Amino acid sequence: MQVLVVDDSQIMRKIVTGALNKVGITDTLDACDGKEAVQIVSQNPDIGLVLMDWNMPNMTGLEAIKKIRASKNEVPIIMCTTEGEKEKVLEALKSGANDYLVKPFSPKDIQAKLEKYVK
Amino acid sequence: MKAEHINPFINSVSEVFKSMLNCDVKVGKVEISEPKDCDEEQYIIGMIGMSGTARGVISMKFPEETAKKAVGKFVGLEFETVDSEVIDGIGELINIVAGNAKTKFQGHSISLSLPTVVKGSVYKLKNLGKLVWLSVPFSSEVGSFSIEVSFKPVEDPVKEVENASVSR
Numbered sequence: 557m558q559v560l561v562v563d564d565s566q567i568m569r570k571i572v573t574g575a576l577n578k579v580g581i582t583d584t585l586d587a588c589d590g591k592e593a594v595q596i597v598s599q600n601p602d603i604g605l606v607l608m609d610w611n612m613p614n615m616t617g618l619e620a621i622k623k624i625r626a627s628k629n630e631v632p633i634i635m636c637t638t639e640g641e642k643e644k645v646l647e648a649l650k651s652g653a654n655d656y657l658v659k660p661f662s663p664k665d666i667q668a669k670l671e672k673y674v675k
Numbered sequence: 676m677k678a679e680h681i682n683p684f685i686n687s688v689s690e691v692f693k694s695m696l697n698c699d700v701k702v703g704k705v706e707i708s709e710p711k712d713c714d715e716e717q718y719i720i721g722m723i724g725m726s727g728t729a730r731g732v733i734s735m736k737f738p739e740e741t742a743k744k745a746v747g748k749f750v751g752l753e754f755e756t757v758d759s760e761v762i763d764g765i766g767e768l769i770n771i772v773a774g775n776a777k778t779k780f781q782g783h784s785i786s787l788s789l790p791t792v793v794k795g796s797v798y799k800l801k802n803l804g805k806l807v808w809l810s811v812p813f814s815s816e817v818g819s820f821s822i823e824v825s826f827k828p829v830e831d832p833v834k835e836v837e838n839a840s841v842s843r
Contacts, residue, residue, distance in 0.1 A: 564789075565767040567750050567760055574751065611770070613789060638774020638787075659771045660694040 557604040557674060558583045562593040562620070563636070564612040572607055572636065575666040579674050589613055590620030597624050603631055605673050608653070610637035610644075618651055625652035632673055636666075676731075676807045680826045681705055683779035684733060685811055687772045688822060692815060695771065696748045703812035708823045717796050719757060721769030724788035729780065731806060731826035735769045741818030748817055757794065766790040772822075783828070 559581050561572045566588075573584050585600065587593040589612040597603055606624075608617040615623075621633055632655070635648045640658040648656060657669050685702055692698045719742040722734040737745060743754040746764030754761050770790045777785040806825035813820055 565763055565770070567746065567764040568767050570750050611787065611789065638771050640774065640778040641784075660691045660775055662694045662697075665694075 557581055558585065558600065558602045560585045560587060560593060560596055560600075560603050560606045562587045562590070562606060562612070562617065563609040564588050565609075568609070572666065575663060575670060578663070579667055579670045581670070581674060590615030590617055590623075593617075593620045594623045597629060597631060598627065605670075606631055606633040607636045608633050610635060610639045610648070618648060621648070621652045634669060634673070676809055676824070676826050678705065678809075681809050681811065681824055683776045684772070684822055684824050684826075686779065687776035688735075688811075688813060691768065691772050691775055695768075696745065696817070698745075698748060698815050698817060700813045700815040703814065705809055705811050708808035708810035715796065717794065719762065719765050720793050720795075721765045722791045722793070723769050723773040725773070725777070725785050725826070726788075727785040727829070728783045729785055729826055729828045731824065733769065733773050733776070733826075734823045735765070735772065735820060736823065737765060737820045738818060741820050744817035745820070762792050762794070766792045 559576055561569050561584055563569045563572065569586050576584055585596055585603070587596050591614045593606065593608065597606065608621060610617040617635060617637065624631065633653050634655040634657055635653040636657045636659070638659045645656050655669065657666060689700050692700045717739045719737045719739060720734055722732060725731045739757050742757060742761055742765055745768065746761045747754050749764055749768065773787050777787065806827055808823050808825045810821055810823045
């Protein structure tokens with residue numbers, strides 16, 4: 557399975573990619589904002605999962621999800637963000653996110669979440 | 676700034692360091708922050724602005740050695756110098772600490788700016804709103820660091836936005 561990791565923090569992309577490796581996923585792509593994520597998703601039909609940060613420059617994760625869903629792409633998207641309020645979670649889910657992971661998370665938290673989507 | 680407003684930030688630091696760095700922190704005495712003119716130590720300082728039903732700023736101030744060790748523990752690497760990854764890591768740490776803290780202010784709707792990270796030895800916090808800054812020192816296995824916070828609930832956010840637009 558190919559997974560796209562979207563985060564403006566280089567360090568956070570490394571941490572999430574490391575967690576993916578621990579659940580057996582080594583085929584990963586990176587994007588540093590929502591705009592790049594939308595482009596990569598449209599060009600790579602093999603992507604089976606997207607891990608999406610919310611607050612990023614150029615285009616937020618929420619805007620990126622809306623654009624991806626508007627293009628009729630149903631790739632599973634896990635929002636992976638510090639935005640932990642209930643209203644924010646509902647807003648993301650209504651906009652097309654499939655799941656939600658609030659930072660801070662432990663390595664166990666993210667691995668447990670990933671195992672639900674790894675085939 | 677009321678003393679009770681500092682607790683969500685203190686708790687957030689403890690939680691973030693525990694869950695993401697597997698590191699316990701010891702909290703020191705909360706004090707009113709006094710700017711210093713000169714300091715020999717080089718610091719890495721992450722800052723985030725808050726707006727909405729409360730406004731203010733939170734900053735985290737790390738001596739270089741602490742910054743390298745904290746980000747190293749965060750990502751599972753060792754850093755010999757303060758490079759772009761260390762700077763990026765401090766930005767992400769302050770982002771997570773501030774994001775986690777704002778969820779603890781029930782009844783508030785607070786937005787965060789994107790983080791800013793600066794490096795240097797002279798460090799003065801000042802803003803135009805005459806807000807008091809509170810400073811909290813922490814110690815941990817990765818070294819000592821501190822947070823400085825100004826936080827003020829906005830009594831009438833709508834009026835505040837109207838006034839802001841008139842002044843432009």
